[in-house]
Amino acid sequence: MATSIDSRKLFSVIFVISVVILTTLNNFADANKRKQDVNTLSLGERVQQLTDFSNKRPIIRMNVQKFNDLVKGTPRNYSVIVMFTALSPARGCAICGPANDEFSIVANSFRFNSQIYSNKLFFALVDFDECGSIFQSLKLYTAPVFIHFPAKGKPLSQDKMDIQRFGVEAEAIARWIAERTDIQIRVFRPPNYSGTMALIIVSVLVGGLLYLKRNNLEFLYNKTAWGIASLFIVFCFTSGQMWNQIRGPPVVQRTQNGISYIHRSSQGQLVIETYIVFLLSAAITIGMILLIEAGKGKGDIRKRRVMLVVGLGMFALFFGMILSIFKSKAHGYPYSFIMS
Structure with missing residues (x-):
């Protein structure tokens, strides 16, 4: 009788352990499936998401998930120009701010030029304080860095812009993009009225001085x-x-x-x-x-x-x-x- 009871207990323990193991394996498989479903986006979904983001803002601000899904994810039929930067004042990057301004000029010039704008090119930004792991994965130790992620394959050495040689001006960035993507971007800078205002102020001051000194103009000689x-x-x-x-x-x-x-x-x-x-x-x-x-x-x-x-x-x-x-x-x- 004791032997029969012990067998039943052993069977119950084995049954419970088997149920727990099967449940755990099933949950793990479901989790992996859900993860694959999230990370595996179709080409149309990637293009649609990038287009929606670009319509809101010409430069798409990336996080780790967006970067892995939309920039590194495959398949792709589009290029992404990514600026890796450190805009926080605590980082002390003196050139990052001006480089970001120039990059914005290029992105806006492309976005608002209906003759060349298409879903074959997108602009993105990765900040070190928000996505430090991306910098580590790409072995980037300086900022700013401009990298072209082509439609097919991984970036080559030529897909990293040499800012020490070309600088970070919008025109230089546009020329480099044309070399990598064959898309010619004409840079349109926002109007700057400071020079016009300065000319007007100087003209008024000079005119007023000449009027006040109209009887004594020897200083002109x-x-x-x-x-x-x-x-x-x-x-x-x-x-x-x-x-x-x-x-x-x-x-x-x-x-x-x-x-x-x-x-x-x-x-x-x-x-x-x-x-x-x-x-x-x-x-x-x-x-x-x-x-x-x-x-x-x-x-x-x-x-x-x-x-x-x-x-x-x-x-x-x-x-x-x-x-x-x-x-x-x-x-x-x-x-x-x-x-x-």
């Missing part, structure tokens, strides 16, 4: 004032201020070696670089003026000697500095003066 004004205009144009207005480059550039104030390519420049060149050109000119004044043979001889030494020193030092900047941008230029 002051050669020194006209010379200084002319030099200021020349320095503005030779230092590249017009480039800043047209291209809208970033103020500085963050590299692997730290913040760079001089663009390393002769095809680009930074805002701070134009002011450096402006000041160096002005210093060289002042040195030349001192040398000319010292050689005129008028005035105290000691004063003229001081002017000669200071002028020669300024010319040599600052000419060497501006030549060094040119050499760093024009790679292979063999000449230098005082400093390499």
Whole structure:
């Protein structure tokens, strides 16, 4: 009798364990099936989701799931240009903000140009603070980074834009996109009325000054004032201020070696670089003026000697500095003066 009871207990235990195992396996299989159903989207569903997101905002802000489903998921018949960035001020990325602005200009230029807009190209953004795991999976250690995810296959080395060489201007991004996708995007920048307003204000001030001084206009014949004004205009144009207005480059550039104030390519420049060149050109000119004044043979001889030494020193030092900047941008230029 005891043996029969023990057999029944053993059978009950085995039955319960079997039920638990089967239930667990069934739940696990259902969970995997649901996961596959969620992650496996058809091509039409991917295109429709991307189109809906793009209609709301030209740049689609990605999270991990969206990135895996819509950017890396297959099949695809569309390209995605993804900007990997770190926009949080705590990250201290000085170039990420300007790069994001330029990227937005390209995306808006594509989105609102009915002649080229299609569902064959989409723009997306991945922020490090929101999707750090994506950066790790792609082995990205800097920001910003622009990567083209083609319609077929994985990104190649050419699908990563070399911003150290081309910069982050909207026009440069558009040219790179055209090389990778054969889609020509004409960049349309939003109108900037600050220059027009400044011109109006200056015109009003000059007109008011001339009206108030209409009985005493001798200052218009002051050669020194006209010379200084002319030099200021020349320095503005030779230092590249017009480039800043047209291209809208970033103020500085963050590299692997730290913040760079001089663009390393002769095809680009930074805002701070134009002011450096402006000041160096002005210093060289002042040195030349001192040398000319010292050689005129008028005035105290000691004063003229001081002017000669200071002028020669300024010319040599600052000419060497501006030549060094040119050499760093024009790679292979063999000449230098005082400093390499």
